[in-house]
Amino acid sequence: MPDSKHPMPASPEICTMAQLQDESARTDLLNRLKRAEGQLRGIQRMIESGDACLDIASQMAAVRKALDSAYVRMTVCFMQQELRQKLGVSEAQEPELAHMLDDVQTLLGKVR
Template identity: 40%
Template sequence: MSVTVDEEATGAVLNRLRRAQGQLNGVIAMIEAGRDCKDVVTQLAAVSRALDRAGFKIVASGMRQCLAAADGGTPPMSEAELEKLFLTLA
Protein backbone atom coordinates (compact mmCIF):
# COMPACT_ATOMS: atom_id res chain seq x y z
CA MET A 1 0.00 0.00 0.00
CA SER A 2 1.46 3.31 -1.05
CA VAL A 3 -0.05 6.77 -0.88
CA THR A 4 1.85 9.65 -2.37
CA VAL A 5 1.27 13.23 -1.35
CA ASP A 6 0.34 15.51 -4.23
CA GLU A 7 2.75 18.29 -5.21
CA GLU A 8 0.65 21.10 -3.74
CA ALA A 9 0.33 19.31 -0.41
CA THR A 10 4.01 18.39 -0.40
CA GLY A 11 5.01 22.05 -0.64
CA ALA A 12 2.65 23.03 2.16
CA VAL A 13 3.81 20.15 4.36
CA LEU A 14 7.48 20.96 3.82
CA ASN A 15 6.87 24.63 4.64
CA ARG A 16 5.09 23.68 7.86
CA LEU A 17 7.83 21.24 8.83
CA ARG A 18 10.57 23.80 8.17
CA ARG A 19 8.68 26.33 10.26
CA ALA A 20 8.32 23.78 13.06
CA GLN A 21 12.02 22.97 12.82
CA GLY A 22 12.87 26.65 13.23
CA GLN A 23 10.48 26.97 16.16
CA LEU A 24 11.96 23.88 17.80
CA ASN A 25 15.47 25.29 17.40
CA GLY A 26 14.15 28.43 19.07
CA VAL A 27 12.74 26.40 21.97
CA ILE A 28 16.09 24.68 22.46
CA ALA A 29 17.83 28.06 22.53
CA MET A 30 15.23 29.38 24.98
CA ILE A 31 15.82 26.48 27.36
CA GLU A 32 19.60 26.85 27.08
CA ALA A 33 19.24 30.56 27.86
CA GLY A 34 17.05 29.85 30.89
CA ARG A 35 13.99 31.64 29.50
CA ASP A 36 10.71 31.79 31.36
CA CYS A 37 8.75 28.51 31.49
CA LYS A 38 5.59 30.17 30.12
CA ASP A 39 7.45 31.37 27.01
CA VAL A 40 9.00 27.94 26.43
CA VAL A 41 5.65 26.14 26.77
CA THR A 42 3.99 28.65 24.43
CA GLN A 43 6.60 27.95 21.76
CA LEU A 44 6.38 24.19 22.31
CA ALA A 45 2.63 24.41 21.73
CA ALA A 46 3.28 26.27 18.46
CA VAL A 47 5.68 23.51 17.34
CA SER A 48 3.11 20.87 18.21
CA ARG A 49 0.37 22.64 16.22
CA ALA A 50 2.66 22.99 13.20
CA LEU A 51 3.46 19.27 13.29
CA ASP A 52 -0.22 18.38 13.68
CA ARG A 53 -1.17 20.54 10.69
CA ALA A 54 1.53 18.89 8.58
CA GLY A 55 0.28 15.43 9.54
CA PHE A 56 -3.34 16.31 8.84
CA LYS A 57 -2.37 17.71 5.44
CA ILE A 58 -0.67 14.42 4.56
CA VAL A 59 -3.68 12.38 5.70
CA ALA A 60 -6.09 14.68 3.83
CA SER A 61 -4.06 14.22 0.66
CA GLY A 62 -4.25 10.45 1.13
CA MET A 63 -8.02 10.67 1.59
CA ARG A 64 -8.39 12.59 -1.65
CA GLN A 65 -6.43 9.86 -3.43
CA CYS A 66 -8.57 7.16 -1.88
CA LEU A 67 -11.79 8.89 -2.89
CA ALA A 68 -10.52 9.37 -6.43
CA ALA A 69 -9.38 5.74 -6.61
CA ALA A 70 -12.72 4.52 -5.26
CA ASP A 71 -14.39 5.95 -8.35
CA GLY A 72 -12.08 4.04 -10.66
CA GLY A 73 -10.95 0.98 -8.77
CA THR A 74 -9.42 -0.20 -5.53
CA PRO A 75 -8.42 2.57 -3.12
CA PRO A 76 -4.77 2.54 -2.01
CA MET A 77 -5.78 2.72 1.66
CA SER A 78 -8.80 1.32 3.48
CA GLU A 79 -11.16 3.40 5.59
CA ALA A 80 -9.87 1.62 8.70
CA GLU A 81 -6.27 2.50 7.81
CA LEU A 82 -7.20 6.16 7.28
CA GLU A 83 -9.05 6.21 10.59
CA LYS A 84 -5.99 4.75 12.31
CA LEU A 85 -3.83 7.50 10.81
CA PHE A 86 -6.18 10.17 12.10
CA LEU A 87 -6.20 8.62 15.57
CA THR A 88 -2.41 8.51 15.53
CA LEU A 89 -2.39 12.29 15.17
CA ALA A 90 -5.12 12.87 17.76
Protein backbone atom coordinates in the same frame (compact mmCIF):
# COMPACT_ATOMS: atom_id res chain seq x y z
CA MET B 1 6.82 -20.95 17.17
CA PRO B 2 4.37 -22.41 14.63
CA ASP B 3 3.24 -25.99 15.02
CA SER B 4 0.74 -28.26 13.30
CA LYS B 5 -2.14 -26.64 15.20
CA HIS B 6 -0.98 -23.07 14.53
CA PRO B 7 0.93 -22.93 11.27
CA MET B 8 2.37 -19.67 10.01
CA PRO B 9 0.58 -18.20 7.01
CA ALA B 10 2.13 -19.19 3.70
CA SER B 11 2.77 -15.60 2.66
CA PRO B 12 2.25 -12.72 5.05
CA GLU B 13 0.35 -9.80 3.58
CA ILE B 14 2.40 -6.66 3.33
CA CYS B 15 0.46 -3.46 3.74
CA THR B 16 1.99 -0.54 1.92
CA MET B 17 0.55 2.93 2.05
CA ALA B 18 0.55 5.08 -1.03
CA GLN B 19 2.71 8.17 -1.17
CA LEU B 20 1.36 11.65 -1.75
CA GLN B 21 1.56 12.17 -5.49
CA ASP B 22 0.42 15.78 -5.64
CA GLU B 23 3.58 17.90 -5.80
CA SER B 24 1.89 21.00 -4.41
CA ALA B 25 0.55 19.03 -1.43
CA ARG B 26 4.02 17.63 -0.74
CA THR B 27 5.54 21.11 -1.01
CA ASP B 28 2.93 22.51 1.36
CA LEU B 29 3.58 19.71 3.85
CA LEU B 30 7.35 20.19 3.66
CA ASN B 31 6.97 23.94 4.21
CA ARG B 32 4.82 23.31 7.29
CA LEU B 33 7.43 20.92 8.68
CA LYS B 34 10.28 23.34 7.98
CA ARG B 35 8.40 26.04 9.87
CA ALA B 36 7.92 23.68 12.83
CA GLU B 37 11.61 22.79 12.64
CA GLY B 38 12.48 26.48 12.91
CA GLN B 39 10.17 26.80 15.90
CA LEU B 40 11.91 23.85 17.57
CA ARG B 41 15.30 25.45 17.05
CA GLY B 42 13.92 28.60 18.65
CA ILE B 43 12.78 26.59 21.66
CA GLN B 44 16.24 25.06 21.98
CA ARG B 45 17.75 28.56 22.02
CA MET B 46 15.22 29.63 24.64
CA ILE B 47 16.21 26.73 26.89
CA GLU B 48 19.93 27.39 26.35
CA SER B 49 19.49 31.05 27.26
CA GLY B 50 17.44 30.26 30.35
CA ASP B 51 14.08 31.70 29.30
CA ALA B 52 11.05 31.28 31.56
CA CYS B 53 9.38 27.85 31.52
CA LEU B 54 5.99 29.40 30.78
CA ASP B 55 7.36 31.07 27.64
CA ILE B 56 9.02 27.82 26.55
CA ALA B 57 5.83 25.86 27.20
CA SER B 58 3.87 28.34 25.10
CA GLN B 59 6.24 27.84 22.17
CA MET B 60 6.11 24.06 22.60
CA ALA B 61 2.33 24.20 22.41
CA ALA B 62 2.61 26.20 19.19
CA VAL B 63 4.93 23.58 17.65
CA ARG B 64 2.61 20.77 18.68
CA LYS B 65 -0.30 22.59 17.06
CA ALA B 66 1.74 23.15 13.88
CA LEU B 67 2.66 19.45 13.70
CA ASP B 68 -0.94 18.40 14.36
CA SER B 69 -2.06 20.73 11.59
CA ALA B 70 0.50 19.27 9.19
CA TYR B 71 -0.65 15.76 10.08
CA VAL B 72 -4.29 16.61 9.44
CA ARG B 73 -3.39 18.25 6.12
CA MET B 74 -1.37 15.20 5.04
CA THR B 75 -4.23 12.89 6.01
CA VAL B 76 -6.79 14.89 4.05
CA CYS B 77 -4.52 15.08 0.98
CA PHE B 78 -4.03 11.32 1.17
CA MET B 79 -7.78 10.76 1.47
CA GLN B 80 -8.44 12.99 -1.54
CA GLN B 81 -5.84 11.21 -3.64
CA GLU B 82 -7.09 7.73 -2.71
CA LEU B 83 -10.77 8.60 -3.16
CA ARG B 84 -10.05 10.04 -6.59
CA GLN B 85 -8.20 6.90 -7.66
CA LYS B 86 -10.32 4.22 -6.04
CA LEU B 87 -13.72 5.75 -6.74
CA GLY B 88 -12.87 7.32 -10.08
CA VAL B 89 -14.02 10.80 -9.12
CA SER B 90 -14.88 12.78 -12.24
CA GLU B 91 -14.07 16.45 -12.83
CA ALA B 92 -17.74 17.23 -12.24
CA GLN B 93 -17.59 15.54 -8.82
CA GLU B 94 -14.29 17.17 -7.82
CA PRO B 95 -15.83 20.31 -6.21
CA GLU B 96 -18.14 18.14 -4.11
CA LEU B 97 -15.21 15.97 -2.99
CA ALA B 98 -13.12 19.05 -2.18
CA HIS B 99 -15.97 20.55 -0.14
CA MET B 100 -16.48 17.30 1.77
CA LEU B 101 -12.77 16.99 2.53
CA ASP B 102 -12.61 20.62 3.65
CA ASP B 103 -15.32 19.71 6.16
CA VAL B 104 -13.34 16.63 7.23
CA GLN B 105 -10.23 18.77 7.71
CA THR B 106 -12.22 21.24 9.82
CA LEU B 107 -13.64 18.41 11.94
CA LEU B 108 -10.23 16.80 12.44
CA GLY B 109 -8.80 20.19 13.34
CA LYS B 110 -11.28 20.45 16.19
CA VAL B 111 -9.92 17.23 17.74
CA ARG B 112 -6.59 18.86 18.52
